Amino acid sequence: MTDPLFTPYQLGDNTLPNRIVMAPMTRARTTQPGDIPNEMMAAYYAQRASTGLIISEATQISPQGKGYSFTPGIFTADQIKGWKTVTSKVHEAGGRIFSQLWHVGRMSHESFHDDGKPVAPSALSPDAQVWVVNPETGVGEMVDCPLPRALEREEIKQIEQDYVQAARNAIEAGFDGVEIHGANGYLIDQFLRQTSNHRSDEYGGSQENRIRFLLNVAQAICEEIGAHSVGVRLSPFITQRNMNDPEIIDTILKAAVELEKLGISYIHLSEADWDDAPTIPERFRRDLRAVYSGTIIVAGKYTKERGNQILADKLADLVAFGRPFIANPDLPYRLQHQLDLSPLDGDTLFGGTDKGYTDYPALQK
Structure with a gap:
């Protein structure tokens, strides 16, 4: 039996x-x-095209949405052209790839903004760090995020349109769909949580108001490229980056009800993957299944055994693997044939050359 x-x-x-x-x-x-995006990135993704679906690295929708050095955008002609190289190589290798659309909000650094101020729903610190390359040394390092400024209502509307344009650009660049990054303490997640959203207008206060930004973005993108090509990533159980909101589970389930109405392709759960992370309760998984009938993807330190089990239990439909893919470009083959997994080189995760990026060998011939 398979x-x-x-x-x-x-x-x-x-x-x-x-x-x-x-x-x-x-x-x-x-x-x-x-x-x-460049040829080296195209080679990296194409090497991993045997997987069911590739979701690209987080990709900023605008200059304002940037929070880390050397991360890709999808808002200029050169960026779209670069991504076309990536998607073409993936498709030539028989793969499928979605673009993850990203606005970091307050998870950013003053060097990326003309006024030195990242933006957020409210002027509240994430008490976190981002990876920034020092222009004098050329070396990347983790640096503290500054206090952000609160977005004006008109700016929020513009960001919603930036998401739509980014989705349009992604389809032009050859992606098979897009994933809206609403997880891990970035802008959409900041709107969802009362710990990061102290607004008193229609985007803050009640749960209905706090999910408004996500739903506006999702609806507009669905109308632009079709709901069948749209996924949303959410992280109900993260607490770091000052995101520990006691209402977040109810808020996310309420959002899922509305995402069901939009008919989006999938919800992708980013589960905490650190060693002492809380176990995701089965009740939440069943509650999500009860209100959302689309595809559910889970990600977070899954093994072959755990992945098979959650699929067999019908609590998820697809299982995402992160770090194992870095050193094992043929991960599906290795998992299926019970082959050893290669260890990754942690020093080459961010920035650099093909070392620790495209030089990991595949066992599958």
């Missing part, structure tokens, strides 16, 4: 050969200046 992970799956218009997803992972390898 393990669930290695069975085909229909995701919108895309027939996936297996239920393994390559999770989005920031690698900071773009060409400078301009944060432009």
Whole structure:
């Protein structure tokens, strides 16, 4: 009997050969200046095209949405052209790839903004760090995020339109769909939580108001490119980056009810993946299933065994793997044939050359 992970799956218009997803992972390898995707990135993604679906590294929708050095954008002609190279190589290798659309909000650094101020729903610190390359040394380091400024209502409307334009650009660049990054303490997640959103207008206060920004973005993108090509990533159980909101589970379930009405392709759960992270309660998984009938992707330190189990229990439809894909470009083959996984070089995660990026060998011939 074939393990669930290695069975085909229909995701919108895309027939996936297996239920393994390559999770989005920031690698900071773009060409400078301009944060432009390049041939090295195309080779990296194409090497991993045997997976059911690739979700690209987080990609900023505008200059304002940037929070880390050397991360790609999808708002200039050169960036779109660069991404076309990536998607073409992935498709030539038989793969499918979605673009993860990203606005970091307050998870940013003053060097990326003309006024030195990242933006957020409210002027509240994330008490966190981002990876920034020192222009004098050329070396990247983790630096503190400054206090952001609160967005004006008119600016929020503009950001919603930036998301729509980014989705349009992604389809032009050859992506098979887009994933709206609403997780991990970035801008959309900041709107969702009362710990980061102290607004008193229609974007803050009640749960209905705090999900408004997410739903406005999702609806507009669905209208632009079709709901079958749209996913949303959420992280209900993260607490870091000052995101510990006791209402977040109810808020996310309320958002899921509305996302069901929009008919989006999937919800992608970014589960905490550090060693002492809380276990995701089965009740939440069943509550989500009860209100959302679309595809559910889970990500967070899954193994082959855990992945097969959650699929067999019908609490998820696809399982995303992150770091194992870095050193194992043929991860689905290795998992299916019970082959050893290569260890990754942690010193080469962010920035650099092909070392620790495209030089990991595949066992599959």
